[in-house]
Amino acid sequence: MVDPGLVVVDKDPGMTSHDVVSRVRRLAGTRKVGHAGTLDPMATGVLVLGVDRATRLLGHLMLTEKAYDATIRLGVATTTDDAEGEVVSTRAVDGVSEDVVRTELARFVGDIEQVPTAVSAIKVDGKRAYARVRDGEQVELKARPVTIHELVVHEVDLPEVRISVRCSSGTYIRAIARDLGAALGVGGHLTALRRTAVGSFDLSVARTLEQHSDDFAVLPIADAARASFPVVDLDDEQAGHVRFGRALDLVLPAAGPHAVFAPDGGFLALYEPHGERARPVAVFV
Known part of the structure; x- marks a missing residue:
């Protein structure tokens, strides 16, 4: 079995995220593998997986921003x-102009309320929304706050529109396609989606499953933590408190989880601000 760490996959089209997990389980020699952020079978691109103890990092990685390239078909x-x-x-779409498309897309940028697509992994009364739709049920999901940090329009060649999006976790690019079509009065859907980044992990460090099969690459958990969170180096006394899961008299520089390290460079835990102190989110020692 390989050491705990993260595996960054460039997912092929046609595979589910669970398919990727199954392949990585075989490569890693352990069933303890999870992923951060589902990719639809149609989608390609960055899928971050955790092996062994590194799976405990994933819930925090899912809170980071993501980036996508997408193609929308209007009409x-x-x-x-x-x-x-x-x-x-x-x-x-004869009555739709490029200027109107760009104007409507600009309205998505910022903090918005987005209704997720009904065919999603969101749970409704304990059951995935897509499973309810598959069983013939009508599913109505509530709008939820998401943030579109950036939306770049690369090309408007009607009926197709190519965009790049940088957004908060929980954003559905399919919903952007749907809502753009609704705003224009012609309907719309997503025809291509490629995730180009999850947090600090982008396509430059992602490898296909075929490449991983030839040379399985696992980013050690300490390196993964340094790449994913603000880093705080502790002294020996503080490190001792962390090993017992104690809060620290420490003012952290920002909101959210911070990776704390022992004087010898060993990764200890994730801590978050709590008033004038710092409290443990997940301890890894």
């Missing part, structure tokens, strides 16, 4: 808001 709405669903309406 056609589907049941899933992407190309894998059934067509529910078709309308001409």
Whole structure:
């Protein structure tokens, strides 16, 4: 079995995120593998997985921002808001101009309320929304706050629109396609999606499963923590308190989890601010 750490995969189209987890379990020699942020089968790109104790980092990685390249097809709405669903309406886009498309897309930037797509992994009364839709149920999800940090329009070649999005975790790019089509009165859905980054991990460090099969690359847990969170180096006394899961008399420089390290460079835990002190989120020693 390999040492605990993160595995960054460039997912191929047609695979579920669980398919990737299964492959990495075999490569790592352990069943203790999880992933941060589901990618739809149609989507490609960055999928971050944790092996062994590093799986405990994943819930915190899911809170980071993500980046995508996407292609939207206007004039056609589907049941899933992407190309894998059934067509529910078709309308001409003759009356839609490039300027109007760009103006509407600009409205998505910032803090917005977004209704997730019904075919999603969100749980409704303990059951995944996509499972309820598959069973023929009507699913209505509530709007939730998300943040679109940046939305770049690369090309408007109607009926297709190519964009890049940098957004908070929990944002559905399919919902942007759906809502853009609704705002323009013609419908819309996603035809291509590639995730280019999860937090600090981007395509430059991602490897396909085929590449991992030839040379399995695991980023050690200490390096993963340094790459993912603000770093705080502790003295011997503070490190001793961490090993017992105690709060520290320490003012952390920012909100959110911080990776704390022993004087010898060993990764100890994630701590977060709590008033004038710091409290443990997850201890790894």
